[in-house]
Amino acid sequence: MNKRDLDTPHVLIDLDAVERNIARMQDIADRAEVSLRPHAKTHKLPVLAHKQIEAGAVGVTVAKLGEAEVMAAGGVRDILIAYPIVGEQKLERLIRLAKHVDITVAVDGYEVAEAISDAALEANMTIGVLVEFDCGFRRVGLEAGEPVLELAMRLVQLPGIEIKGIMTFGGQAYQAADESELRRLGREEGQAAADTAQQLIEQGIAADIVSAGSSPGSPYTANVQGVTEIRPGTYIFGDLMQVALGAQSLEDCALTVKVTVVSRPEPGRAVIDAGTKIFTSDGAASPIGTGKGYVVGHPGINLAWMSEEHGMLELDESEQSLAIGDTLEIIPVHCCAVMNMVDEVAAIRGEEVEALWEVQGRGKSR
Amino acid sequence: MNKRDLDTPHVLIDLDAVERNIARMQDIADRAEVSLRPHAKTHKLPVLAHKQIEAGAVGVTVAKLGEAEVMAAGGVRDILIAYPIVGEQKLERLIRLAKHVDITVAVDGYEVAEAISDAALEANMTIGVLVEFDCGFRRVGLEAGEPVLELAMRLVQLPGIEIKGIMTFGGQAYQAADESELRRLGREEGQAAADTAQQLIEQGIAADIVSAGSSPGSPYTANVQGVTEIRPGTYIFGDLMQVALGAQSLEDCALTVKVTVVSRPEPGRAVIDAGTKIFTSDGAASPIGTGKGYVVGHPGINLAWMSEEHGMLELDESEQSLAIGDTLEIIPVHCCAVMNMVDEVAAIRGEEVEALWEVQGRGKSR
Incomplete structure (x- = not known):
């Protein structure tokens, strides 16, 4: 046809352009020696998640449990749910999912982590978590520094969960007026993540994963010493917002x-x-x-x-x-x-x- | 539950409020002695279309063929597609649909009408059309007056279609600053429709249906002498745009x-x-x-x-x-x-x- x-x-997806975009971002991650965990909310398609993974991505990021379920059903084995899981119905789904794929969950509040801890204990399992903090976007996450450190020190006491590292999202990169501001914002996001991880490590909390980076900011975030993972999403297709930022x-x-x-x-x-x-x-x-x-x-x-x-x-x-x-x-x-x-x-x-x-x-x- | x-x-629909909204708009139509043909793009649910029809609506309005197919499959028998149908694939679907439900289609250009005429002739049937004109929203439709009259006089020559009347949509009502401006815009929309119908009639073109009216404007449009039908949609649920306009x-x-x-x-x-x-x-x-x-x-x-x-x-x-x-x-x-x-x-x-x-x-x- x-x-x-x-x-x-009808929405059309140009596969040649997709493959170039996947290769380019993988190359950015490889050169910076960080993992690439693309945000699958952009494509919402297991088939494209597999293309990203075949090119070298370690797994995918999703926002919602329902997206994680779709990716898992499509054969993706390593999924970060970068969203607070709240409520009994969702906790049940989380536990079911974590029984057959590798799930990590972002947490930015003690109550959220405590409920996951309880659910995991009851199921006799351990759920990996990333402590999410705010590097200036003012969406979810406690402020960097003392507030997030205090939270991490409480979380580490909870059974049933295991802190695997920290994450942040610098959505403010989308407000950059030009490439030099974008570079600065991307670097600041990475530096905030690296610094926060260092603070945890100094308190004896393992923070192996240091995850940050949007589609426009990732080329800069990835190169900050201490960052271990980037999570761009939009880059797979690109759009006028990326073009306006000079990112694509x-x-x-x-x-x-x-x-x-x-x-x-x-x-x-x-x-x-x-x-x-x-x-x-x-x-x-x-x-x-x-x-x-x-x-x-x-x-x-x-x-x-x-x-x-x-x-x-x-x-x-x-x-x-x-x-x-x-x-x-x-x-x-x-x-x-x-x-x-x-x-x-x-x-x-x-x-x-x-x-x-x-x-x-x-x-x-x- | x-x-x-x-x-x-989760989206919740309060049925008591829905039934009050349906009754109120039906009452506006009944008192003005016009037909109510609600736009089903708001609810997208045959079950609610049937509630509107049971209360007195003559049928529904939809924008797209796909919506018409859903309504037809849900048992709605009288459907206005208020949208130009363009392209062979859509014409085939239109003909199929028109074989088992009563379909009327808006047309605002000669080429669009000609293609419908050809498809209808080939299927040995007649499709009813409303000539759509623009009363100031500047979306689709020719200007009121000479341009639309000229179009209608060409359309009346086409076999396979039958002009049933005219329609317009005064979306500018949504820009009204206050209730008095809303009243004025609603009335102007109705008057433009009535005047246009009169011009057609004077040329010997039947224009039995004179259709106009948005959710906020319909209470005013309905009461203009010569208007025979209103097509509000949003009123069934209401939202902050309606509240801001004082309509709900x-x-x-x-x-x-x-x-x-x-x-x-x-x-x-x-x-x-x-x-x-x-x-x-x-x-x-x-x-x-x-x-x-x-x-x-x-x-x-x-x-x-x-x-x-x-x-x-x-x-x-x-x-x-x-x-x-x-x-x-x-x-x-x-x-x-x-x-x-x-x-x-x-x-x-x-x-x-x-x-x-x-x-x-x-x-x-x-």
Whole structure:
């Protein structure tokens, strides 16, 4: 099947670009002598997790238990759940999962760790944990320094869990104004992780895993002495946020949305058959000056605004021959979010549809 | 099952509120002596379409063919697809669908109508169409007046289709600054529809259906002389956008997201287990001053920002006892978008879970 035969809207994954992106990030990790544990929330596909692992990744990161279950069912054997597991139903699922794959869980609070400890003890097992701390993103995690050290010293007393190291996520890298700020933020994230691990070690707490690093920040985070693992996710596909940060180029972007022009109400306006139900409203700013997406090969088209099922294109003079029925491919602002909107994507090699993949990890928010 | 036993995040639908909202909009339509054809993109559930029809609705509106197929499979017999159908694959599906349910399709361009005409002729049937025009939202549809009249006069020549009337969508109602502007916009939308229908009739083109009206605008649109049908969607659940417009109250909001506090990194900050993967990034502005949602019963909590799986709550002094494991119910900014994120919702009566409903129309963008 040729990709021209796919009805729209349809998410396309360019396999050549995916493989280049996987190889490049693995190379960054290898040169820095750190482990790569990609965040699978971007692709949500066991088949792509296996491609990452075959290239050298040690396993995957996920946010939610449901994602871990999908990855485990798809044969991934080493999974970090970088999220606080709270509540009896989730603890039961965690224990079931930990019986057949290697699961590590992030914890950022004593109560969360205590409940995992109780559940693990009851099941007569030990669950590995990473102590999550905050390096400035102000999402989850205690502050670096005294607060996180104090938590770690309490956690080490708990039976049923084993501290394997520490983790942080420097999401502030996404606010970097330019490459030099990105470099600084990436390095600071790594340094905060290395310093925190050192503090634990000085208290006699083993911290073998020192895990940090976003997709844009990882090339810098990885090279900080003491960091042992990076967890980028978005790099596998790339998107306009990565392009805006200089972390990837438009040519690196592997995920596009194939759309069809369905209305031509005036010469300078065309309407496509995809809106926020595919592209989402993520990333309000227009990162490269073409609106809420980049129409591949058509820099004169601006994806000006969207409603749920409509995307409104502003056409400059050179694009006004665009006609109803024409198809376009559009790079989205935020690729991870797009993968969560669709039940199936098409894996493309050149012009050929090599596979139709069910997005098995879609919507797994529990 | 009690709703407290539902793991989180989980979307809850309060059936009492749904039934009140259905009755109220039906009453608005009945008093204005217009038909109500609710937009089913909000709920995406045949079971709720049937509740609307039992209350008096003439059928449903959908955006996409895939939604029409779900509604038809759920036993809904009268469906308006308010979207340009473009492409051979979709035309085939349209014809199949039109063989067993009553389908009307919006058209806003000659090429689109011509392709439907050809497909209908080949299948030896007639497809009813509404001529869609633009009353100021600048999405799809030609301008009111001469452009749309000219189109209609060409369409009436096409075999295989039958013009049943006209439609428009005044999405600009959502930008109304206050109730008086909303009233004005709602009336203008209705007047534009009535005027356009009159122009068609004067040219000898039957325009029995004169269809317009959003959820906030419908109470005003419905009362314009000449309007015969309203198509509100969001009113069935309500959300903060409706509340901000004064169209519904917080008590009318039937859809909430049950969440759990999973992290308490500092006294004034709590993190919940749902972010943009449930709430979406729709509606950037904070419509009622509580951020990206309203925590039911807790006006002192601000849903300040979200990442995909985290929601960051700012707590005022009175809310700082909030603890890990506590659950909350949150009214979202845009309910239609939330329904598209989840595979299943819980239908709640009082405290009891009356049903778990698969969101059959979720993700149907083709």
